Each structure stands twice: as structure tokens, then as C-alpha cells.
Amino acid sequence: MTPxxxxxxxxxxxxxxxxxxxxxxxGTFTDAVAVGSAGGRHVAKVPSTPDDPAxxxxxxxxxxxAMGFVPASIGLIAHGTTVATNALVAxxxxxxxxxxxxxxxxxxxxxxxxxxxxYSLQPAPPLExxxxxDRLEAVERLDHAGRVLIPLTDDEVRxxxxxxxxxxxEAVVVAxxxxxxxxxxxxxxxxxxxxxxxxxxxxxxxxxxREYREYPRTATAALNAALRPVVGQYLLRVDAQLxxxxxxxxxxxxxxxxxxxxxxxxxxxxxxxxxxxxxxGVSGAAALGxxxxxxxxxxxxxxxxxxxxxxxxDGVPPVRPEQTxxxxxxxxxxxxxxxxxxxxxxxVRVDRAGRLRVGPASAGARPGPAAYGRGGTExxxxxxxxxxxxxxxxxxxxxxxxxxxxxxxxAVARVGRALGLDPEATAAGIxxxxxxxxxxxxxxxxxxxxxDPRGYTLVAFGGAGxxxxxxxxxxxxLRQVAIxxxxxxxxxxxxVASDVRMDEAxxxxxxxxxxxxxxxxxxxxxxAHTLTQALAADGVDRRRVRLRWRADxxxxxxxxxxxxxxxxxxxxxxxGLRAAFDAAHLAAYxxxxxxxxxxxxxxxxxxxxxxxxxxxxPAPASRRAPSPVPVERRRVRLPLARRxxxxxxxxxxxxxxxxxxxxxALLEQMDATTLALAGQVLVLxxxxxxxxxxxxxx
Numbered sequence: 001m002t003p004x005x006x007x008x009x010x011x012x013x014x015x016x017x018x019x020x021x022x023x024x025x026x027g028t029f030t031d032a033v034a035v036g037s038a039g040g041r042h043v044a045k046v047p048s049t050p051d052d053p054a055x056x057x058x059x060x061x062x063x064x065x066a067m068g069f070v071p072a073s074i075g076l077i078a079h080g081t082t083v084a085t086n087a088l089v090a091x092x093x094x095x096x097x098x099x100x101x102x103x104x105x106x107x108x109x110x111x112x113x114x115x116x117x118x119y120s121l122q123p124a125p126p127l128e129x130x131x132x133x134d135r136l137e138a139v140e141r142l143d144h145a146g147r148v149l150i151p152l153t154d155d156e157v158r159x160x161x162x163x164x165x166x167x168x169x170e171a172v173v174v175a176x177x178x179x180x181x182x183x184x185x186x187x188x189x190x191x192x193x194x195x196x197x198x199x200x201x202x203x204x205x206x207x208x209x210r211e212y213r214e215y216p217r218t219a220t221a222a223l224n225a226a227l228r229p230v231v232g233q234y235l236l237r238v239d240a241q242l243x244x245x246x247x248x249x250x251x252x253x254x255x256x257x258x259x260x261x262x263x264x265x266x267x268x269x270x271x272x273x274x275x276x277x278x279x280x281g282v283s284g285a286a287a288l289g290x291x292x293x294x295x296x297x298x299x300x301x302x303x304x305x306x307x308x309x310x311x312x313x314d315g316v317p318p319v320r321p322e323q324t325x326x327x328x329x330x331x332x333x334x335x336x337x338x339x340x341x342x343x344x345x346x347x348v349r350v351d352r353a354g355r356l357r358v359g360p361a362s363a364g365a366r367p368g369p370a371a372y373g374r375g376g377t378e379x380x381x382x383x384x385x386x387x388x389x390x391x392x393x394x395x396x397x398x399x400x401x402x403x404x405x406x407x408x409x410x411a412v413a414r415v416g417r418a419l420g421l422d423p424e425a426t427a428a429g430i431x432x433x434x435x436x437x438x439x440x441x442x443x444x445x446x447x448x449x450x451x452d453p454r455g456y457t458l459v460a461f462g463g464a465g466x467x468x469x470x471x472x473x474x475x476x477x478l479r480q481v482a483i484x485x486x487x488x489x490x491x492x493x494x495x496v497a498s499d500v501r502m503d504e505a506x507x508x509x510x511x512x513x514x515x516x517x518x519x520x521x522x523x524x525x526x527x528a529h530t531l532t533q534a535l536a537a538d539g540v541d542r543r544r545v546r547l548r549w550r551a552d553x554x555x556x557x558x559x560x561x562x563x564x565x566x567x568x569x570x571x572x573x574x575x576g577l578r579a580a581f582d583a584a585h586l587a588a589y590x591x592x593x594x595x596x597x598x599x600x601x602x603x604x605x606x607x608x609x610x611x612x613x614x615x616x617x618p619a620p621a622s623r624r625a626p627s628p629v630p631v632e633r634r635r636v637r638l639p640l641a642r643r644x645x646x647x648x649x650x651x652x653x654x655x656x657x658x659x660x661x662x663x664x665a666l667l668e669q670m671d672a673t674t675l676a677l678a679g680q681v682l683v684l685x686x687x688x689x690x691x692x693x694x695x696x697x698x
Contacts, residue, residue: 019069021249022495023060024080024280025053027364028304028345029463031489031671032060034069035496042067043486045463045671050364053083054237061245074249076611077242078260078495080280081253083234084227084273088326091127093226094170098130099160099189100218101177102137102150108222112215116327126327129222130173136163138176138189146181152188161192172197173225175205175218180507183207201228201268208271209331211602212507216322216329220271223328227270235263250539252500252611257333258283258317259501259608262538271332274325277491278308278337282317284494285459288484289315291687296456298442298478301491302465304345304382305362307438310337311445311456321505321552321563321604333503333606338444342437344464345369348379348430350418358433370411373404379415381464383408384430387423389636389644390467390666390675424637424644431639435471442476457482460692461490466674469692470663471639474677485688488671499608500540502531512553512581512598517574523603524549524569531607540609549573552602553581555593561601562588569605628659638664638677657686662695 018037023030026048034042044063049055057079065071087093100107108129117123138160140152164172172193179186183206190202205221239251253266256275266273278301285299295315301308310317323334341360345368349357358381363369367376371386385391386408393405409423416426446453458481460469469481484490504527510516532545549569552561564580567573578598586592630648637644650661652669660683661667663676667690676682676692683691 018075019073019249020076020078020496021061021064021074022078022080022280022492023057024277024489024492024495025056025082026277026303026305026491027082027362028343028368029488030056030060031492032064033486033489033492033496034064034067034074036069037075040068042069043489043671045489047366047368048364050086050366052237053081053086054234054241057238058241061242061247065245071242071245071247074247077247077249077251078498079238079251079253079263080276080491080495081234081273082277084231084270085275085277085325087227087230088127088223088274092230093127093129094229096130096134096171096173096222096225097164097167097169098135098218098222099138099164099172099174099193100135101141101175102139104177104214105135105137106132107215107218108135110215111219112329129219129226129328134167134169136160138185140176140185142176142178142182142185144178144181146178148182152185157188157192160189161196164193165196169197169200170229171225172200172202173205173218173221174202175214175221177214179204179206180210180212180217183210201225201232203228208269210504210506211331212509216331219328220331223330224269224271227273228267231270231273232267235267239263250611252538254280254283254495254498255332255501256323256330256335257319257501257503257606258335259499259606260495260611261500261502265538269332271330274330275323275334275337278310278339279335280494280498281308281461281491282310282312282335282337282494283498284461284484284490285310286312286315286317287494287497288459288482288689289457292482292689294457294482296479298445298453298456298458300438300442300458300460300462300465300469300472302438302460302462302468303343303491304368304463305341305343305364306339306360307342307441307462308337308339309441309445310335311449311451313451319606321602331505336445338441340437340441342381342434342441343462344382344385345380346434348381348384348412348415350415354419356415356419356429356433358430358437369408371403371405371408372401373407376407377411379408379411379430381430381434383411384427384434385467387412387427388431388639389634389647390638391673392632392634392649392668394632428637428639428641435468435475435639438468438472439475442472453478455479459484461487461672463488463672466667466672466690468675470675470677470680473680473692473694481692483672483674483690483692486669486671487674488669499546499610500535500538501606501608502534503604503606504531505602505604507602508600510600511556512578512600514575516600517571520551520574520600520603521569521571524605527603527605528569528607531605535607535609539611545607545609548606548608550604550606551577551600552604553577554599554601555585556597556599558599561599563604628655628661630665634666636664636666638675652690655684657684657688659684 141150203225252260281301297312318336346359369380369382549566554561663680667674
């Protein structure tokens with residue numbers, strides 16, 4: 001049992017509480033948090049099972065159950081998953097047959113016509129979503145306004161359905177030209193195929209995205225079709241095992257947008273789960289900011305496989321309407337996260353030019369870093385910390401892991417021989433390169449967007465985040481660092497704080513004139529009603545539904561639009577859209593053209609609502625003395641330092657609110673280690689959050 005599990009509500013009768021459970025499956029570890037209606041709280045962290053993520057999910061749930069509650073008392077399970085992402089990366093997706101308008105069979109091959117790598121003579125093409133032999137043409141055609149140019153006959157519908165069935169697909173996608181204006185042809189074809197192939201999922205492009213640009217919409221639908229059997233089978237396995245454990249709680253899944261959705265809807269909209277993993281941590285960071293009245297945050301999640309960074313302004317996580325994964329555009333709202341391959345398990349190598357490289361490949365959950373003693377032999381960032389002493393041989397890790405300093409040193413030494421350096425100097429170099437990559441990621445979401453990161457609070461979490469937080473605080477001159485109570489499981493905790501979210505969009509391509517404002521307001525009213533009804537069906541109280549309105553605009557003749565937030569979808573608010581767009585264009589590009597006509601491109605609406613879930617209780621005060629006493633002193637070569645020094649090591653669960661630690665110091669806990677450099681101060685507040693700051697006068 002973890003310290004967190006032992007310390008909370010041990011005497012409470014487990015069956016008296018209803019529990020909300022969050023499970024976040026990462027590339028190296030699977031994290032779980034249980035929050036009880038009477039204030040109980042448990043945390044678990046187990047190794048992930050990449051071959052079958054459901055096993056890691058269930059192992060985490062069983063670990064929680066062993067801490068003091070029965071699965072039958074679970075009221076809600078929130079789940080963040082990398083199943084969709086991993087399926088794309090590993091190219092383990094379903095075989096899809098595409099039905100498309102005659103003459104557009106090669107649309108997916110032509111893509112957007114752009115060249116991602118200008119200087120590559122032979123660029124590697126991305127995964128082919130649908131093989132050319134599985135792309136079928138349907139004789140039908142609509143014009144840009146959705147009017148029928150070539151009718152779709154009953155004979156053609158039957159012919160297409162038979163042709164699809166003859167190919168024996170695992171999933172089908174139907175994408176007709178201009179279906180975002182009129183989806184009647186898509187609907188007839190899809191219904192005929194569903195009758196001919198019962199049990200085979202059929203995806204319509206207009207159901208995925210009612211937006212213009214044929215390639216992104218078709219690619220989104222094809223990707224959804226390819227993922228549906230994978231995601232569906234995974235959710236079925238999880239559901240079957242939950243039923244076997246007599247768990248009746250509702251299962252909701254984190255979407256790329258930072259909001260959850262009921263599991264059946266998640267299967268139908270699998271393309272909305274591709275960035276499910278990082279979104280939970282961003283939602284948790286925003287919730288932490290609200291609790292502490294902070295609205296300028298940088299969320300940093302450093303786990304075993306990757307580093308995910310997101311800048312949060314005004315307390316609201318940024319969401320963009322489109323994302324690109326594996327070279328494919330996906331038309332769905334997504335939290336604006338910058339991800340790089342720099343985690344605790346990132347592999348270290350020396351390239352042909354003799355340069356030290358860290359990532360993007362990772363040791364993953366199996367075999368993991370050499371220090372884990374599971375057969376790994378290649379050096380990782382974790383091994384460098386073991387050699388440096390910032391992670392000790394007796395450090396208690398999640399999953400009952402014990403570190404092997406000898407294996408770590410041997411792995412780092414092999415890298416050092418290629419560089420002509422001893423293991424200590426090599427470890428220092430690995431950590432310096434890692435720090436450079438981390439600062440680069442933070443600069444991408446701040447400096448490169450015209451924002452000064454020095455006014456922001458860094459929320460550092462993930463198993464490796466707090467270990468590097470002090471370095472980033474000093475390197476980038478950040479305001480301060482907030483480290484949550486269970487940083488290694490914080491992404492899972494963020495799932496509990498997330499809202500249920502549904503989105504709707506409609507491309508209209510109208511001139512922004514007074515005559516169209518009434519039609520736009522009417523669309524917003526109808527969309528609001530539809531989304532509110534859907535959220536209510538998923539268990540959200542209608543009275544607590546919140547709406548966010550947005551409109552994409554551009555000057556006539558421009559190729560791309562700017563998203564403009566609206567106070568509401570009323571005609572009055574739409575009347576101020578022109579001035580708001582001019583101001584946004586000036587801020588984004590440094591110029592505006594008030595005399596130019598503006599086009600209203602796409603109307604967007606998001607509906608959010610909380611599910612009934614217990615609030616986490618504050619960390620209990622310890623009975624220990626307020627002056628922290630180290631459990632040991634360890635010889636450590638701090639990152640960027642020239643020599644090793646003796647550093648006190650503390651246990652986080654032994655601190656009481658108000659405790660202060662002066663750096664250099666190490667603070668260990670089950671799921672993470674926090675490092676404070678010389679001249680820095682760590683303070684624990686009454687809510688259990690650690691604050692890392694530069695000491696006054698430094």
C-alpha cells in the first residue's frame with residue numbers, strides 16, 4: 001500500500017463511501033486516483049502493459065481496491081487512454097474501405113498538396129489510412145451549396161453496398177463531396193452498407209466534422225473508422241472486466257479537448273481520443289490554478305516517455321480546432337499541447353557525428369531504464385539521475401521498484417566511452433541536454449508566441465517533472481513552481497476535475513453582414529439545444545451546462561481563419577464580431593484591414609457540464625515536528641554543478657503544512673522526487689501543494 005493509501009481514512013468503513021476513480025494509462029506507468037464521498041483518497045501507480053493496456057488499467061484498479069474500498073462502491077470511472085495514439089504510431093489500425101464521390105478516389109493520396117519537409121528529396125509518406133484498392137467511387141455529386149448535380153440512384157446505392165461487402169472490411173467510411181452542406185447522399189449510402197454488413201462500424205464524414213476542406217474532413221473520417229474497432233474492442237475488454245469485479249460505475253473517457261465523454265460515445269468518436277493522455281494533466285493544472293487564484297500557468301507533464309507542455313492564460317486551457325497526428329489532420333478540438341520525446345525513460349545515444357542525443361525513442365514500460373532491473377541495457381535519463389545521485393538506490397518507486405545503481409552506471413558508462421568521459425561527467429551531460437530540450441519546449445508555447453514566461457507559474461508533475469522543476473525555474477526565470485500532492489499521478493487526478501464536453505461546428509462561408517447574423521444566432525440556439533440534450537442523456541444536470549461560443553473569420557480572399565470567442569451566440573454579440581476580428585488580426589499578425597470585407601467561415605459551440613463527483617479532501621496535517629528532519633544525506637552531483645555535494649533527503653509524507661526546506665534538498669515520495677537547488681526554497685501549503693521559489697535576495 002502506498003503512503004497516500006495508508007494515511008487516509010484507514011478506519012472508515014469502505015462500503016459507506018461512494019468513490020470516483022480516475023485511471024490514466026501512460027507509456028511507462030498507469031496511474032490511478034480514488035476520491036471518496038466522505039473525504040477518503042487513495043493513489044496507485046503500476047507499470048503499464050503496452051501489449052494490452054486494459055491489463056494495466058485493471059491492475060491499477062485492483063491496487064486501489066486493496067487499499068480500502070470495494071469496486072462495487074465506485075460511482076464513476078474517468079479514464080485517460082493512449083490506445084488511439086499508440087494504434088496510430090504502431091500502425092495497428094483496422095482495415096478500412098472508403099466510399100467517395102466519383103473522381104475523388106485519390107484525395108487521400110494527394111493530401112493537402114503541401115510539402116512538410118521542404119529539403120527532403122524523398123520524404124517518407126505517412127501511414128496510408130486507406131489502401132488505394134479499398135477506395136470505391138460512388139456516382140453522385142453535390143455542388144458547393146449542397147445542391148444535387150448528379151443524383152444518387154437506388155441502383156448505385158445497391159452496387160456500392162455490394163462492392164464494399166465484397167472487400168470484407170473491418171470498418172467503412174463514407175465521404176461525399178460537400179456533405180458538410182448536405183449529407184443526404186452520405187446517409188443513404190451509410191444506411192445501405194450497415195444493412196448489408198451488420199456489426200461493421202460505418203463512419204460518415206459529415207458526422208465527424210461538418211467543416212469544409214475535403215481532404216481534412218475525409219482524413220478525419222477515415223482515421224475515425226480505422227480507430228473505432230481498436231478503441232471499441234479495448235473499451236469492451238475493460239467493461240467486461242469491470243462487470244466481473246461487480247463494478248457498476250459509469251465509465252467516461254478523456255477526449256483531446258480536455259473534456260470527458262461517455263464510453264459509448266467515445267467508441268463512435270474515436271478520433272477525438274488521440275490526445276486523450278496529455279489532456280487530463282492540463283485540466284488538472286487549470287483546476288489547481290483556480291484553487292490558488294492563478295490564471296497564468298505553464299503545465300509541464302514529464303513522465304517516462306514524453307514531455308507535454310501547455311501554456312494556460314486566463315485560467316482556461318487553450319483548445320485549437322484541428323490537430324495533426326502522424327502527418328494526418330484531425331478536425332476536432334484539441335488541447336494545445338507541445339509534446340517532445342524527453343521523459344525519464346528517453347534513450348540516450350551518441351550519433352554518427354559524435355553528438356550526445358536524448359530521445360525521442362523510449363525504453364517504455366518493458367524493459368524500462370537499466371536501473372529498473374528488468375533487462376534494459378541502454379542508458380536513459382533516469383539512469384543519469386541514478387549515477388548523479390539525485391535518485392538513490394533506496395528510493396521507493398511506484399510498482400514496488402528498486403533501483404539498481406550498478407546497472408545504471410554500466411549503461412551510462414557505455415555512452416561515456418563513446419564520448420571519452422567518465423560516468424559522472426556523462427550523466428551531467430545527459431541532464432544538460434535534457435534541460436535544453438525542456439526549455440525549448442517551454443519557449444515554443446511562450447516566447448515563440450510573443451509571451452514572456454517569467455510571469456507564469458510552472459505546474460510540474462509526472463514522475464520526472466518535479467525532479468527538473470528547480471532547474472527550469474532558474475534557467476527560465478519563472479515566477480514560481482507548483483508541485484501538486486501526488487505529482488506522478490496528477491494527470492489521473494486531473495480527470496476527476498474535468499468536465500463532460502461536447503462540441504459542434506458548421507462551416508457556413510457567409511459574408512459577415514447584418515443580413516446573416518440572425519441565421520448565425522439561430523444555428524447557435526439549435527446547437528445549444530442539441531448539445532444540452534446530449535449532455536443530459538450522459539448524466540449532466542441541464543442547469544449546470546456551460547456554453548462557449550466561437551466563430552472563425554477571415555478577410556475575403558484569405559486561405560485561413562482566426563477563431564474569435566463570443567460572449568454568447570446572440571445576434572447582439574454577433575454584431576460586435578467584425579470589430580473583434582480586426583483586433584484579433586492586429587494582435588496575431590501586426591496589421592488589420594478594417595476596410596476589407598470579412599467572411600464568416602465556421603460557427604463553433606462547446607457545451608461543458610460537471611458530472612457528480614466528490615471533491616478531493618485537503619492533505620491531512622502530520623503530527624511530526626514542524627522542522628523537517630532528513631531521513632538521510634546523500635552525495636549528489638547536482639545538474640550543471642562541477643562537483644558533488646552532500647544533500648539532505650526528506651520524505652514528503654513527513655512534512656506538515658508550513659514546512660520550509662532550503663536547497664539543496666531532495667524530497668522523495670512514492671510517485672516522484674522533487675529537487676531544490678541551492679538558493680531555492682520549498683514550502684508546503686495547507687492544501688498539500690509544494691511551492692518552489694528562488695530565495696529572496698538571491
